[in-house]
Amino acid sequence: MSTIRDILTIARWEVKKSFSVMGRNVLPLAIVLFVLLVLVTGFTTQSGLHLQDGMYDVGVDDPALAGLIAGDPRFSVFQISAVSPEWRGNTFDLIIINGEVFYRGTEKSKSALKTLERNYGKYVNSVYNAEEDLFAAYPLWIDVQPQKSELDFLATQSGQSIAAAPGRQAPVPEGPVVGIPTPSPTLAFTRDELRQELTKTSSANPQISRYTEILTTDNAMGNFKTPSQMSPPLPFDSIILIFVFIFPLYFTSQFFMMSIMNERIERKGEILLSMPVKAGSIILGKMLPYFLGMLAICTGLTFWISAPFIIILPLIPVIFFFLANALIIGMLSRSFKELSFISIFFSTVATSYLFFPSIFANVHVISFISPLTLIVLSLQGTAWTATDYLYSTSLFWLTGAVIFYIAAKNFREERLFSEKNLVARMREFLSEVLSRKRPFLSLFLLTGFSIPFIFMVQMMCLVLFFNLPMPYSLVLLLLFAALVEEIAKGIGIYTIYARDASFFTWKNVVYACAATAIGFLAGEKLLLFVTLAQITESVFGSILFLSLGVLWMPLLLHFAGVLIVTASLKLGGRGWFAPGLALAMVVHCLYNLYFILGWLS
Amino acid sequence: MKARHLSIIARKEFRGLFNERTILLAILLQLFIALFSSFLMVGLTSMYDPSSLSKYSRFRYNVAYAGNDSPVLDYLTTSRDFRVYPMNLSEGVAALKERKLSAVIWVPDTPPDAEEPVKITLFTLQNDLQSAIVDVKLKDIFLKYEADLREVRAGRLHDEPVPLAIPKATGGGDFYEFVYGLLIPLLVFMPAIIASALVIDLLTEEYQHETLETLISTPVTFTEIVWGKVLACELMVPVQACAWILLLMINGIAIENAALILVQVSVTSFVLVLLGTLTALHYRERTAAQFIFSTALVIVMLLGLALPDNPFNLLTRLAIGTAGMEQWVVLGGTCLIILVLGCATHLYAGRIGKSRHSG
Numbered sequence: 001m002s003t004i005r006d007i008l009t010i011a012r013w014e015v016k017k018s019f020s021v022m023g024r025n026v027l028p029l030a031i032v033l034f035v036l037l038v039l040v041t042g043f044t045t046q047s048g049l050h051l052q053d054g055m056y057d058v059g060v061d062d063p064a065l066a067g068l069i070a071g072d073p074r075f076s077v078f079q080i081s082a083v084s085p086e087w088r089g090n091t092f093d094l095i096i097i098n099g100e101v102f103y104r105g106t107e108k109s110k111s112a113l114k115t116l117e118r119n120y121g122k123y124v125n126s127v128y129n130a131e132e133d134l135f136a137a138y139p140l141w142i143d144v145q146p147q148k149s150e151l152d153f154l155a156t157q158s159g160q161s162i163a164a165a166p167g168r169q170a171p172v173p174e175g176p177v178v179g180i181p182t183p184s185p186t187l188a189f190t191r192d193e194l195r196q197e198l199t200k201t202s203s204a205n206p207q208i209s210r211y212t213e214i215l216t217t218d219n220a221m222g223n224f225k226t227p228s229q230m231s232p233p234l235p236f237d238s239i240i241l242i243f244v245f246i247f248p249l250y251f252t253s254q255f256f257m258m259s260i261m262n263e264r265i266e267r268k269g270e271i272l273l274s275m276p277v278k279a280g281s282i283i284l285g286k287m288l289p290y291f292l293g294m295l296a297i298c299t300g301l302t303f304w305i306s307a308p309f310i311i312i313l314p315l316i317p318v319i320f321f322f323l324a325n326a327l328i329i330g331m332l333s334r335s336f337k338e339l340s341f342i343s344i345f346f347s348t349v350a351t352s353y354l355f356f357p358s359i360f361a362n363v364h365v366i367s368f369i370s371p372l373t374l375i376v377l378s379l380q381g382t383a384w385t386a387t388d389y390l391y392s393t394s395l396f397w398l399t400g401a402v403i404f405y406i407a408a409k410n411f412r413e414e415r416l417f418s419e420k421n422l423v424a425r426m427r428e429f430l431s432e433v434l435s436r437k438r439p440f441l442s443l444f445l446l447t448g449f450s451i452p453f454i455f456m457v458q459m460m461c462l463v464l465f466f467n468l469p470m471p472y473s474l475v476l477l478l479l480f481a482a483l484v485e486e487i488a489k490g491i492g493i494y495t496i497y498a499r500d501a502s503f504f505t506w507k508n509v510v511y512a513c514a515a516t517a518i519g520f521l522a523g524e525k526l527l528l529f530v531t532l533a534q535i536t537e538s539v540f541g542s543i544l545f546l547s548l549g550v551l552w553m554p555l556l557l558h559f560a561g562v563l564i565v566t567a568s569l570k571l572g573g574r575g576w577f578a579p580g581l582a583l584a585m586v587v588h589c590l591y592n593l594y595f596i597l598g599w600l601s
Numbered sequence: 602m603k604a605r606h607l608s609i610i611a612r613k614e615f616r617g618l619f620n621e622r623t624i625l626l627a628i629l630l631q632l633f634i635a636l637f638s639s640f641l642m643v644g645l646t647s648m649y650d651p652s653s654l655s656k657y658s659r660f661r662y663n664v665a666y667a668g669n670d671s672p673v674l675d676y677l678t679t680s681r682d683f684r685v686y687p688m689n690l691s692e693g694v695a696a697l698k699e700r701k702l703s704a705v706i707w708v709p710d711t712p713p714d715a716e717e718p719v720k721i722t723l724f725t726l727q728n729d730l731q732s733a734i735v736d737v738k739l740k741d742i743f744l745k746y747e748a749d750l751r752e753v754r755a756g757r758l759h760d761e762p763v764p765l766a767i768p769k770a771t772g773g774g775d776f777y778e779f780v781y782g783l784l785i786p787l788l789v790f791m792p793a794i795i796a797s798a799l800v801i802d803l804l805t806e807e808y809q810h811e812t813l814e815t816l817i818s819t820p821v822t823f824t825e826i827v828w829g830k831v832l833a834c835e836l837m838v839p840v841q842a843c844a845w846i847l848l849l850m851i852n853g854i855a856i857e858n859a860a861l862i863l864v865q866v867s868v869t870s871f872v873l874v875l876l877g878t879l880t881a882l883h884y885r886e887r888t889a890a891q892f893i894f895s896t897a898l899v900i901v902m903l904l905g906l907a908l909p910d911n912p913f914n915l916l917t918r919l920a921i922g923t924a925g926m927e928q929w930v931v932l933g934g935t936c937l938i939i940l941v942l943g944c945a946t947h948l949y950a951g952r953i954g955k956s957r958h959s960g
Contacts, residue, residue, distance in 0.1 A: 025884060026884075030892070030893065033896045033900065034896075037896065037903075043907055044904070044907040046907075047907045049907070050906060050907065050910075051782060051906060051913055051914055052783075052914070053909055054914070054918055054923055055778070055782060055917065055918065055921060056923075064763055065763060073909070096765070099764050099765055102768075103768065107777050108921060113768075117767050120765055120767060124762045127761075127762040130760065131759060133754075133758065135716065135754075136754040136757035137758060138718060139718050139719060139751055139754055140718060141720045141721070142720075142721050146724075146726070147725065170665070170687075171663065171686070173692055173696040175698075175699060177691050177692050177695040180690050185710070185720055187718065226747070227740055228744065230743065254888075254891070255892075258887060262888075265810060266809075266811065335617075336802035336887050337618065337621060337799060337802045337803070339802075340798055340799065340802050344630060345630045345633075349633065421622075422622075
């Protein structure tokens with residue numbers, strides 16, 4: 001009970017303090033800036049982004065066509081009078097004579113040609129949209145009926161190819177054939193409904209939609225479209241909304257970060273620390289106003305865009321994760337420069353982790369590693385299950401909680417006010433978590449709890465490499481997965497070694513390695529069983545989580561890996577940590593290769 | 602103001618940056634952004650235009666054709682992307698669900714010159730990357746058929762669009778607009794944003810750590826301290842931008858007018874650095890200064906992008922060699938802004954310095 005009272009008291013102080021600092025000077029200007037921001041945003045949507053103006057030079061003989069092409073500011077149009085294309089003595093990328101387009105062989109010219117082609121298609125559509133007989137202008141409509149593949153569902157989504165052509169014979173289904181009713185040849189929409197939709201999709205601001213035009217926007221007609229509207233489904237509007245949510249969260253967490261940092265400047269936080277209150281309560285109390293503020297912002301935004309309120313649910317772990325990181329960054333960095341760079345770095349990485357997977361929201365199961373995908377789905381009106389929620393948010397909850405624990409353990413005078421460099425401080429922070437009395441248990445727990453971080457990093461790599469062609473993506477993933485795991489296992493050992501090198505007698509080396517290996521395996525198993533079943537079934541998953549199979553083999557591998565690192569530390573000193581890691585990585589890779597490619601079998 | 606004092610302050614800041622190795626983080630960050638945006642672009646383009654990645658082009662997809670005969674069947678049969686099997690609709694869909702086919706097409710018996718449109722039903726796999734690619738390939742075939750049908754029904758159309766014959770280019774040009782129209786301005790300009798955030802940190806740190814008194818008690822004046830810090834931040838911009846340009850060139854991306862690009866970036870970033878300096882001098886506290894400055898930065902950048910011939914656009918045009926006289930006008934304008942901001946900074950710093958000495 002008293003803990004809650006402490007937390008509330010500190011929360012109240014925090015609010016009072018930050019308002020007294022910010023209120024007087026900042027608030028008036030902030031309001032002015034906000035109004036300006038709204039105005040400028042309005043102006044920019046009106047006039048468009050002029051980033052790519054005047055990229056291409058085009059020579060045209062026909063004034064009507066010249067006017068048409070000049071509608072896109074990317075083209076600088078020049079009137080020419082020639083009978084045949086002449087490239088010398090000018091910088092034209094395209095020459096248009098008698099309604100025929102000529103292009104140079106350069107990349108720039110080809111790019112100009114592609115842009116022109118796209119623009120012309122849009123122009124043609126705008127002419128046809130106005131046509132009285134709509135079905136003469138658009139004589140063909142496609143009704144797309146997406147089918148769920150029941151068989152081998154996971155393989156479908158994991159980037160495997162559709163079965164190779166079986167030869168001349170038509171494929172015969174093995175399962176039962178369900179009768180499909182003959183589709184009706186008539187349209188389900190009226191002419192006017194269709195025309196409305198066509199004009200709506202083509203009238204978007206070209207200066208903005210240029211960046212989005214390769215992506216389809218949501219269509220009111222659902223899966224009913226003309227051939228030119230057929231492109232893979234990408235919820236672009238919803239993705240833009242994500243930024244609307246994430247940026248305010250990022251900003252607010254910055255204030256929390258600064259509040260923590262300010263306690264450390266000139267030992268200002270000494271008063272707070274001298275109070276008879278637990279460190280955890282101080283942290284929670286300081287965090288509470290920001291957490292509530294972020295929640296309020298999210299609720300307000302949700303209300304504003306009139307989205308379903310269920311989208312708050314996936315945002316809560318994101319808020320929690322942001323605050324946890326803000327806390328640890330505020331505690332770790334030594335100077336403002338360091339704070340800036342680390343926080344920008346963190347926010348870029350976190351935003352990419354959140355943002356990029358959700359692009360593939362409708363296409364690939366990978367998208368579910370980001371909670372934002374759930375938001376996209378909610379906005380589209382697609383339902384998601386509790387399992388989906390667990391799957392995409394568990395890493396955020398877990399890593400957030402671990403970071404909070406480490407921060408609470410270290411929220412003490414000698415850590416907060418020390419002037420050591422970043423790496424040394426990180427080591428001290430970890431060292432605080434590793435108990436001196438029960439080092440092996442601590443190692444076991446530390447490695448176990450590092451699993452969510454490892455998964456996050458590996459997921460990041462997965463998303464990153466997913467874009468590369470197949471053999472490279474596998475090889476890179478193989479190397480990175482092994483390296484990340486070896487580093488995670490080595491960190492605890494390294495911390496203990498740096499604290500007390502004499503601890504590592506050969507007997508203790510074996511015990512420490514065993515504790516680490518078992519901890520790793522236990523954590524991995526536990527998390528996998530709870531959440532990541534979907535990814536583990538795919539080709540990529542088999543690399544990341546190969547060790548799901550037999551138990552003693554992966555245990556041996558993890559033991560061997562960490563033993564290599566520890567032994568090189570013991571024999572060579574700290575300088576041999578990196579070479580030890582590299583060697584362990586190679587061993588790890590060989591093991592994975594053996595199982596994936598079946599080298600020796 | 603003495604040049605020697607300026608260089609002492611600037612060198613002190615450089616030493617601080619290198620000692621903390623934060624500069625490494627900054628460079629890592631930029632690399633990360635570049636990597637990720639390229640990965641994203643390559644990934645997206647290969648999804649929407651599969652021919653841009655050759656690995657998909659040699660693949661032949663199985664499709665089933667059901668319903669009535671039409672030119673679509675001929676187009677599919679002659680296409681190098683597909684292997685067509687005329688099948689019963691129900692069996693085809695069942696085979697599709699077992700992933701033995703990648704699409705099933707059903708065509709009705711609507712005559713080409715009918716009053717009503719032709720409505721083709723297309724069965725594809727849901728949530729499947731490969732089916733997204735199949736869709737794109739089928740789109741080409743449907744477009745051909747649409748053109749045929751339009752031809753048949755041409756008599757019913759009133760307006761014909763201005764004809765333009767666009768040849769089919771052979772590969773290439775996919776990433777050009779992304780690289781020159783987005784990546785290069787972004788990468789080259791990132792050091793400027795970093796520098797302006799940095800100058801705020803450097804200035805507020807002296808205030809909040811109360812190290813300013815020690816500095817002022819030396820022969821260096823407050824104005825010199827401010828300009829020294831501005832100098833340190835500003836110097837880092839062309840160095841980083843130059844590194845980016847070299848890196849891009851090594852990667853086979855030809856960049857014209859590299860020197861002029863550096864000039865444009867340095868001058869534009871100077872405006873930002875001075876804005877940051879003024880904000881920091883006013884607030885003397887990091888939270889407030891960074892908050893106000895980053896909001897203002899977003900406004901300035903948005904406004905800049907909304908205007909034609911803005912510095913970002915000039916970077917693009919300089920890199921591809923289509924910048925004309927307007928670049929000098931913009932450069933002159935930016936220099937004027939610098940002059941005004943520079944005077945303001947100098948006077949403001951001088952006033953603060955005086956009140957410090959007397960106080």
